[in-house]
Amino acid sequence: MAADGFEARLAPLWAAARAGDTAAYHAALALIARRLRGYYGARMRGMPDEVEDLVQDTLLAIHLKRGTHDPALPVSNWLHGIARYRLLDLYRKRGRRGHMNAMPDDDGFATDEPADAAHSVTAASAQRDLARLLSVLPDSQRQAIVLVKVEGLTSQEAATRMGITVTSLKVRVHRGLQRLMRGVGS
Numbered sequence: 001m002a003a004d005g006f007e008a009r010l011a012p013l014w015a016a017a018r019a020g021d022t023a024a025y026h027a028a029l030a031l032i033a034r035r036l037r038g039y040y041g042a043r044m045r046g047m048p049d050e051v052e053d054l055v056q057d058t059l060l061a062i063h064l065k066r067g068t069h070d071p072a073l074p075v076s077n078w079l080h081g082i083a084r085y086r087l088l089d090l091y092r093k094r095g096r097r098g099h100m101n102a103m104p105d106d107d108g109f110a111t112d113e114p115a116d117a118a119h120s121v122t123a124a125s126a127q128r129d130l131a132r133l134l135s136v137l138p139d140s141q142r143q144a145i146v147l148v149k150v151e152g153l154t155s156q157e158a159a160t161r162m163g164i165t166v167t168s169l170k171v172r173v174h175r176g177l178q179r180l181m182r183g184v185g186s
Helices: 006-018 022-043 048-068 075-094 097-102 115-119 123-134 139-150 155-162 166-185
Strands: none
Touching: 006 022, 006 075, 022 048, 022 075, 048 075, 048 123, 123 139, 139 155, 139 166, 155 166
């Protein structure tokens, strides 16, 4: 278990959330968000503006993949796997390969369980779940979210590809994410 008791605080909230307790789910996400800010903040000292964006992207990924957590494994290991891959994706998109290799062993979510247990989320399963979730959106919102949040294009790149203004793109992404959160939360 993590020295600061993160798993001990998170596990009961996560279990209650899996059982349908919305308040526990929101409390778990708030606890996770605080942990993510520290985790990413320590690893992204040269990119402070990116930390909150990555925290929000990771929370969305956690929300979308929440059904893939194996209750027999520590929640913190599963979260760590998602957070680490989101960070590596960001570095890869930004061309910061040197940072990937220089990253210390990640212990921001550490427990006594082996780190490999956290990597049980398969890319195929995640892609299938994401496609199913995004299928409820209008094409314009779905395309905007895929370009910005999945493919990692900048707002300007995505707007250019879609032939719209950056402001229009941001509105589509925002409205699409809001619609997804309303749909999943109900």
